[in-house]
Amino acid sequence: MTHELPALTYDFAALEPHISAEIMRLHHDKHHATYVDNLNKALGKYPELQNKSAEDLVRDLKSVPEDIRTAVRNNGGGHVNHTMFWQIMGPSKGGNPTGDIAAAIQKTFGGFEDFKKLFNDGGTKQFGSGWVWLVGGAGGKLEVVSTPNQDNPLTNNQMPIIGNDVWEHAYYLQYQNRRPEYLQAWWNVVNWEEVNKRFAAASGDGK
Numbered sequence: 001m002t003h004e005l006p007a008l009t010y011d012f013a014a015l016e017p018h019i020s021a022e023i024m025r026l027h028h029d030k031h032h033a034t035y036v037d038n039l040n041k042a043l044g045k046y047p048e049l050q051n052k053s054a055e056d057l058v059r060d061l062k063s064v065p066e067d068i069r070t071a072v073r074n075n076g077g078g079h080v081n082h083t084m085f086w087q088i089m090g091p092s093k094g095g096n097p098t099g100d101i102a103a104a105i106q107k108t109f110g111g112f113e114d115f116k117k118l119f120n121d122g123g124t125k126q127f128g129s130g131w132v133w134l135v136g137g138a139g140g141k142l143e144v145v146s147t148p149n150q151d152n153p154l155t156n157n158q159m160p161i162i163g164n165d166v167w168e169h170a171y172y173l174q175y176q177n178r179r180p181e182y183l184q185a186w187w188n189v190v191n192w193e194e195v196n197k198r199f200a201a202a203s204g205d206g207k
């Protein structure tokens with residue numbers, strides 16, 4: 001299987017004013033595309049790995065041959081992370097959480113505002129490049145974690161439900177060094193329907 005860059009289902013400008021069209025174009029067409037290309041290059045001499053999904057590769061990194069493990073970790077992770085990222089955003093989204101995830105956030109964190117604060121703090125404090133996540137762990141327990149570079153929680157047996165990209169390429173052209181401002185604005189584009197699908201999958205009920 002050759003991994004492919006998924007098309008965006010909305011226009012580059014659709015997330016404005018929160019994320020500029022210029023950022024979206026570069027982020028999708030250049031950054032994500034490069035992760036996909038480099039993942040395919042890394043897998044070139046291992047045909048037996050070419051039928052595995054990027055998620056499976058990242059979930060079971062230790063079974064990837066050592067000479068390409070770092071490349072798969074970085075580029076497979078980059079592919080999985082960004083594929084999710086485009087899906088959990090959308091135009092005319094944002095607002096308060098809906099559905100089962102709203103109740104789970106209320107129960108675990110005491111409310112959406114408290115959850116956002118924890119999540120945004122995690123993103124702000126991630127030193128250098130990385131991601132901040134809401135993950136489902138064992139027994140469906142929700143937790144906010146952050147990871148460096150393109151590491152994905154799947155490698156740690158955690159299911160990523162929400163993830164925000166805090167690499168400078170995600171915000172610098174619009175927010176410069178004001179990462180906390182980007183993190184705050186990002187909630188205006190979150191697609192809660194899609195987040196609920198991921199939460200259902202993480203909870204194992206297949207809804």
Ligand SMILES: [Fe+2]
Nearest residue numbers: 031165167170
């Ligand atoms: Fe990114």
